[in-house]
Amino acid sequence: MFGWLKRMMPRGLYGRAALILLVPIITLQIVVSGQILQRYFREVAAQMSTALALDLQLVADAVAAGEGRARGIAAALKIDIAMAPPGLLRDQRVLYDLTGIEAIAVLRRELPGLVAVDLVSNWRRPMIVIDTQEGNIALSVARSRMSASNPHQLLVLMVALGLFMTWVAYLFLRNQLKPIKRLSDAAExxxxxxxxxxxxxxxTEVRSAGHAFLDMRARIxxxxxxxxxxxxxxxxxxxxPLTRMKLGLxxxxxxxxxEALLRxxxxxxxxxxxxxDFARSEALDDPVAIDPIALVQALVDDLARGGVRVDLVLPARGGTVMLRPQAVRRCLTNLISNAQRYGTTVRxxxxxxxxxxxxxxxxxGPGIPAARRAEALVPFARLDEARNQDKGSGVGLGLAIARDIAQRHGGSLSLSDxxxxxxxxxxxxxxR
Structure with a gap:
């Protein structure tokens, strides 16, 4: 059911640790941001706009009644009165002004004669146009009376602090993951x-694993x-004693x-x-930068001087890679000798x-049955009945030595048709 989710998860330890770190932080940011938006963009803006609507209605009623004290009331309430612009007939706000949505909705509900609300021309002092008996009047008030000023600052501060703490946590997390990565590199x-x-x-747990690895490596x-x-x-x-027996014979x-005893x-x-040779397979030479094409070409040339013919197929381009040349030559020699013993053509x-x-x-040659290929790689295994013995049989260590060298390189040896x-x-x- 959750197979697709497992496939999407990071494979590395750093990626998974970062995911464990970021998911709670991001979830907390979303939840807290939602609550802040709910309060600032709706509740606080609605309450402030409702109180402002009462003051605006008072000034509008005073203007409609023709009272001379209308401007005095407006001045006391810090509201500017002016003639409404003729073209302002609909609400205006910028796209990201989320508090303006709730403020406009409340003003339209509380002011029956509201014509338009302009939140664009002057961000600090919005203009509210109201229809009165004297005509349309424009009332300007401070934006801080309509909604909370700069509500985004809390969000910005929360996001910035979250990013900073994530960075600090990542630094500590990286220091904790470094020993695990070093242990993985040493094991590899x-x-x-x-x-x-x-x-x-x-x-402590990583140190215990490290000490256990060192003990295991020492035992191996x-x-x-x-x-x-x-x-x-x-x-x-x-x-x-073999030398003495040979001398005596x-x-x-x-x-x-x-003659039979000599054989x-x-x-x-x-x-x-x-x-x-099997014992020396553990003593691998050190890796050096070498061209594998030159390595196999030299090996085939050396075998040709000994009377062993090998068909060689090389890529168009080579390159320098890190190899243990002596160990690789020994491994390839065993495989070629095994192929030459049971066949007439070797490639x-x-x-x-x-x-x-x-x-x-x-x-x-006759090959090896698929059911017995794993057995052929076991030391001292001799599948004589499955192979041609016209050219002599081995002692069952050629493939085992080759596989041992491959595994000591971190590689593999496989048999097929x-x-x-x-x-x-x-x-x-x-x-590589």
Whole structure:
């Protein structure tokens, strides 16, 4: 029911806080202004115009009776008497003179012989034309006797004070929101693999959230470091006995059994090398300004020298963006190696949307069923029955390493079908 209202609400914290601040103030201004307008523009103006009508009628009656004291009465009541202008036959007022509406209505009700009320010619002393036996006479009085003088001043003062207090409240509110924004920036940076300096500040609740974030970040960094050290240590320690086994096998006479054992040792060495690569994926290099077109071109050239052919599709224009070149190269190398292992044609496409960078690696292999693509991204998962093994099988860490690097960048890695080649398509999307 209120879906349209939610869509219209501001998305950011500053916008919502400003809305919470302004709605009560604006509502209060409207209500108070309505009451002031009701009183000044109707009640006060009606009361003052009614009293003025009595004085005007007294002077008009004295003039109609031909009494010589009519001017004396008018002078005592501070009313000027003059001959009415011949062209003044209807009421005149400016558009924004709201009190004049009620004043004219009251004078017409209380003065039967009223011809016209002129509130335009002289703002300070309006002219009231009354029909008498002596003809039309013009009576001029001070505007302050007809309605409250400058009723808008209270409205202007109220609006000005409201704006000033809103500005003061916004300054205090901004200072309270700054710690939340800093906490959000620190959390976002940590999600992208960067550790920025952050010190909790602000209100008690914000400080508690900040300290909780620092504790969580420290625990995650400790877990990552522990995992890296464990994988590195295990892989490094296993190299020594593998080297002894390889040396011992090389000293034996050649035969089918020895060749089989040598193949096992070589496979174990490849497995350990992959473990080390997976462990090093946490140690990302620092972001630098680099042209992604030059990055992928250099990568494809290096692969070509190693005998790996990759079809490259580049955009017409590039640009310098902040990337971790070594980590991106490692990620793309894993994806290309995975595509080259199970296909004969590999294509790398680079797209540069406004806020991200998209690397698409496609092959013409058998692909991965949609139901098993999430499983393929899990470390040590090997979908051998779904992929071609003619060119050898991996250890199940290539896609996992690529996804890990993408997530450490704050990006994503997704798998889909290749519409162009018919095999698997891997999309690596990194934020700018």
């Amino acid at each position: 940076a940590f999600g992208k693999g960067r550790v920025v300096t952050y010190h909790p500040s602000g209100a 960094e400790g877990m990552i470091e522990q995992r890296t050290l464990m994988l590195s240590g295990v892989s490094h320690d296993l190299r020594t 090389s000293m034996l006479d050649e035969g089918p059994e020895v 096992d040792v070589a496979e174990m060495e490849a497995l350990l090398a992959t473990f080390l 790398l496409t680079l797209n540069l949307p406004p806020r991200s960078i998209r690397f698409s690696i496609e092959d013409d 290749s519409a162009a080649l018919g095999g698997l398509r891997a999309d690596l999307v990194l934020p």
